[in-house]
Amino acid sequence: SSLGNGHERDFLKDPNTYIVDAYHHGIYPGDTLARDAIKKDIKIKPETYDEAYLESLLQIESCIIEFKPSFILYNAGTDIMHGDPLSGLGISHE
Secondary structure (H helix, E strand, C coil): CCCCCHHHHHCCCCCCCCEEEEECCCCCCCCHHHHCCEEEEEECCCCCEHHHHHHHHHHHHHHHHHHCCCCCCCCCCCCCECCCCCCCCEECCC
16 A cells, blocks of 8 residues: 555556545545545545534535445444644544
8 A cells, every 4th residue: 555545556447446535635635546445535634623523524414315225334444533743623523
């Protein structure tokens, strides 16, 4: 994997996997090949807090309707947390 994008690269050509990624575009993903695996790209700006972040995740509903998954795995990540120096986001533990 390159730059922490292993799961994108693993499923790059898998039609049975639909990757939704909500992230700060200024820092991730630098791996353009991995970026091609992301089917729904949700742009998150620095200094985004809980309410705006959760509102942006509502876009996932249209992905579920389109793809009709039988299984959903949600990984919130850790660099979104308030105080993390990487993302500049402000998501609380709650």
